[in-house]
Amino acid sequence: MKISRRELRVLLLHEFRLGRKATEATSNIYGTMGKDVLSIRATQHWFNRFKNGNFELDDLPRSGRPLEVDTDVLKQLIKEDPRLTTRCLAERRGYSHTAVEKHLSELGKTSKYGVWIPHDLSPHQFQHRVDACMELMTSHRNYQWLRNLITGDEK
Structure with a gap:
């Protein structure tokens, strides 16, 4: 409980x-x-x-950065200007730099060439990776690479 x-x-x-x-x-x-x-x-x-006579049971308000980061606001800011850095985003909303980085990575956003983009592969990129992996696996089975291994000695 x-x-x-x-x-x-x-x-x-x-x-x-x-x-x-x-x-x-x-x-x-x-x-x-x-x-x-x-x-x-x-x-x-x-x-x-x-x-000491203090019977206040609630937490007193404290200064500092907010603990919660509004991900919807972060999405909106990135949508408006995808070239914003994490430090700029943190300054605009009053969050910590590391909190902004953490929440952007949770949203699946990565910075590529100074622009925040989703870290998703296009279907073409995905298929290209699958084809390359399959080619490497089949060529390894068919090719007798151990016979072509050359060893040398210092003498």
């Missing part, structure tokens, strides 16, 4: 108000939710906040 951060913090506040210690609260939550839900250090952190 997946539990949200806020629900977990409500459980911690409940344990705090019952007068339990952080380790005891952690073991109680482990018993009901599992060990991968919470660490003892996180429980200690929240118990310290509760002791």
Whole structure:
């Protein structure tokens, strides 16, 4: 069962108000939710906040780059100007450079000659690759290449 951060913090506040210690609260939550839900250090952190009178359970807004990248906006920007670099795309939307690269590769886009294009083969290119592979495989079977191997010695 997946539990949200806020629900977990409500459980911690409940344990705090019952007068339990952080380790005891952690073991109680482990018993009901599992060990991968919470660490003892996180429980200690929240118990310290509760002791200081801070009972705010939601995350405070933070500055910085957004974690989510809107792929539809990236598609639209590339459609408008396919010559944009990943750094330009990142600056325009306020994303990190690496996040833009990651999402473009997930979209199947590669940069060829400064233009973002889909990394798909045309049917002709695909057939050409299949033909080349088949030719190499059949020629290897028919050709006795080991007899023509020349070895030499330094003398």
